[in-house]
Amino acid sequence: MKKTRKLNRNVAIVGAGMSRFGMYRDRDCRDFFSEAFQEMMASIDKGLDINDIDAMYLGNFSNDFFVHQAHWGPIMSELLGLVPKPATRTEGACASSALAFREGVFAIASGFYDIVLVGGAEQMSRCATEEVAEGLALATFPDEGLAGFTFPGVFGAAASAYFDRYGATRDALMDITIKSHNNAPLNPKAQFKVSIRDLMNAKIEKAEQLGRPVPEWDDEKAFLWDPKANPMVAWPMHLFDCCPISDGASCVLLVAEDLAKQFTDDPLYVAGIGQGSGRGMSSKPDLTYFEATRYAAEEAYGMAGMTPEDVQFAEVHDCFSVAELIHVEDLGFFKPGEGYKAIADGATRLDGPKPINTSGGLKCKGHPVGATGVSQMVEIWSQLRGIAGERQIPNPNLRIGATHNLGGTGGTCTFTILERR
Amino acid sequence: MAPLPFNIQSFEHYLGEDKLMGGKCNACGMVVVPPRPICADCGGIDLEWVPLTGKGELMAYTNIAVVPPAMAAEGYGRNNPYCSGVVGLEEGCHVVARIVGIDASDPESLSIGMPLTATILKSEVDGIAKVRLGFEPS
Ligand SMILES: [Zn+2]
Numbered sequence: 001m002k003k004t005r006k007l008n009r010n011v012a013i014v015g016a017g018m019s020r021f022g023m024y025r026d027r028d029c030r031d032f033f034s035e036a037f038q039e040m041m042a043s044i045d046k047g048l049d050i051n052d053i054d055a056m057y058l059g060n061f062s063n064d065f066f067v068h069q070a071h072w073g074p075i076m077s078e079l080l081g082l083v084p085k086p087a088t089r090t091e092g093a094c095a096s097s098a099l100a101f102r103e104g105v106f107a108i109a110s111g112f113y114d115i116v117l118v119g120g121a122e123q124m125s126r127c128a129t130e131e132v133a134e135g136l137a138l139a140t141f142p143d144e145g146l147a148g149f150t151f152p153g154v155f156g157a158a159a160s161a162y163f164d165r166y167g168a169t170r171d172a173l174m175d176i177t178i179k180s181h182n183n184a185p186l187n188p189k190a191q192f193k194v195s196i197r198d199l200m201n202a203k204i205e206k207a208e209q210l211g212r213p214v215p216e217w218d219d220e221k222a223f224l225w226d227p228k229a230n231p232m233v234a235w236p237m238h239l240f241d242c243c244p245i246s247d248g249a250s251c252v253l254l255v256a257e258d259l260a261k262q263f264t265d266d267p268l269y270v271a272g273i274g275q276g277s278g279r280g281m282s283s284k285p286d287l288t289y290f291e292a293t294r295y296a297a298e299e300a301y302g303m304a305g306m307t308p309e310d311v312q313f314a315e316v317h318d319c320f321s322v323a324e325l326i327h328v329e330d331l332g333f334f335k336p337g338e339g340y341k342a343i344a345d346g347a348t349r350l351d352g353p354k355p356i357n358t359s360g361g362l363k364c365k366g367h368p369v370g371a372t373g374v375s376q377m378v379e380i381w382s383q384l385r386g387i388a389g390e391r392q393i394p395n396p397n398l399r400i401g402a403t404h405n406l407g408g409t410g411g412t413c414t415f416t417i418l419e420r421r
Numbered sequence: 422m423a424p425l426p427f428n429i430q431s432f433e434h435y436l437g438e439d440k441l442m443g444g445k446c447n448a449c450g451m452v453v454v455p456p457r458p459i460c461a462d463c464g465g466i467d468l469e470w471v472p473l474t475g476k477g478e479l480m481a482y483t484n485i486a487v488v489p490p491a492m493a494a495e496g497y498g499r500n501n502p503y504c505s506g507v508v509g510l511e512e513g514c515h516v517v518a519r520i521v522g523i524d525a526s527d528p529e530s531l532s533i534g535m536p537l538t539a540t541i542l543k544s545e546v547d548g549i550a551k552v553r554l555g556f557e558p559s
Binding site for chain 1: 429453454455461480481482483484485486487488489490492493505506507514515516517518519528534553554
């Protein structure tokens, strides 16, 4: 049995912020991080003197490739006026900022620092789609790229194995896409603020206006089954199964538990934190689950003394629709092979018993890879503090939320449980 | 003579000689394709090259229509997708490879569990020879 790990000193989140996510040709990562930082500062109820920040950890996957600029730790630190405090960049592909968060937690838990800024940033939209795909494929395992696998391809292959094992079809993935698109219009920060139904109706309306043949879609799924509306990317992944190319940044302020009340009467506490590593596809005994996620979840639940039932809602890494499906099972929210049935029954909708990706998820909120992990925590912050506006989960006793962040094709996975006491 | 290093480059070198070779761990018997310098199962480093039968079955697959630059250079793209898959070999290990001899625009033309046989794919793009492992229906 695995060892139960504890922090030597507990850690709280007392401020959180993120930039709008989208594609911004006229701005760069410093603009995004500045936007996130300003929002984070404004969210600290009793204020913060930035000279009190001891250190910073910044997640960034591949700005080296995307904008030909590396070494983002000091660049951001200098921007915020934190120099000469230490600034460290973390890289875990699409889980880069969850690793920054983790480093910040450990630095405080060890007693070395008291107040740490953690966040992430990424700028992807300066590259053409093919270049972004090439940049992301840097995080596959070496033999996968040689065999022609792309990022969507790896998740497509996982979906093929899941479908075969459990009898699900693309129909199950569509429930996830439709749900994310229903949540996103309620999130002012989201990249795609439109439901599938509205998107579909707009296309019908446009065809009518232009006097073109009007598509006959009975419902959202008919739209998603139409290869003209939803072309294949890497079967069974189609366009609407895939997250977009995004720019953006996010950050939260971590402080030692005993200092938290200096900043707010209403901090969030890090109840559990886990991280695991995963294998490439040729070394996996089973392609229908993510070993790294299961390991991270076990570690976090063990530390928190909680079970999956205790987690009331979560942000789950849905770089591709099938990733959300498999991960809600790996996190223990549903039994293996049962997740897609629960999702079809509405279990993960905003008004369901286990809301997943109330932000719109990576699919609609956007996925500036290095910023994603901490941006998920910003969503948990908003929900637990009851400031999520129109997308507020309709549960007056919301107390525990969690984030799952995945890097690469499952090589790095994290799971973090946050609690409002 | 010392064996070739147990890595992807050597694996491809053998493919170029029309040989399908894997790395076998002499401690536990595990075969890994392409090989690596440390046994994935037991951590052993006493390895040897062994020929593979090239017979296996399809474990997972995807038909890729949005293709990376290297595959676009070979003529693949939105109207001409290719298939990549995970193949379970007779020797007990899995390998990732291209799947050929099927219609990649028709997912129904493939099924998990279908028997496959290895084939060595050679191509030349801009004067550079490329050799890759592929599998086709048996
Ligand atoms: Zn061995």
